[in-house]
Amino acid sequence: MFSLHGKTCVVTGAGKGIGRGICLAYAAQGANVVGGARSDDDLASLAGEITAAGGKIAVQRTDVTDPRQLEKLGALALERFGRIDAWVNNAGGFVPNAEAQTDMIEVKEETIEETFR
Numbered sequence: 001m002f003s004l005h006g007k008t009c010v011v012t013g014a015g016k017g018i019g020r021g022i023c024l025a026y027a028a029q030g031a032n033v034v035g036g037a038r039s040d041d042d043l044a045s046l047a048g049e050i051t052a053a054g055g056k057i058a059v060q061r062t063d064v065t066d067p068r069q070l071e072k073l074g075a076l077a078l079e080r081f082g083r084i085d086a087w088v089n090n091a092g093g094f095v096p097n098a099e100a101q102t103d104m105i106e107v108k109e110e111t112i113e114e115t116f117r
Helices: 019-028 042-050 065-080 108-117
Strands: 010-011 030-038 057-061 084-087
Touching: 010 065, 019 030, 019 042, 019 057, 019 065, 019 084, 030 065, 042 057, 057 065, 057 084
Parallel strands: 010 030, 010 084, 030 057
Antiparallel strands: none
């Protein structure tokens, strides 16, 4: 495997499942990890596990539907580790505003292709 020593990786949805696994994998490769999730208990457990293994982690309760909380998560990464090298938007969420949402049926194929290029 390769080394991420000195790199800083931010992960949303870090408390459980795939997000937690991504954090553990980054830490195992030497990265500084910054995790955001809605559950303080899940974040504390993650931080304990990474710290016990000798890794570096900062965690913050984060609701990805609130842009200010995402900005604070990024600010935490910069404050603690001085840089952001990777950001994984693993958490799901939606804005409960009908005007901000579009049904997939209305999305043009060209838009989808452009998004995933």
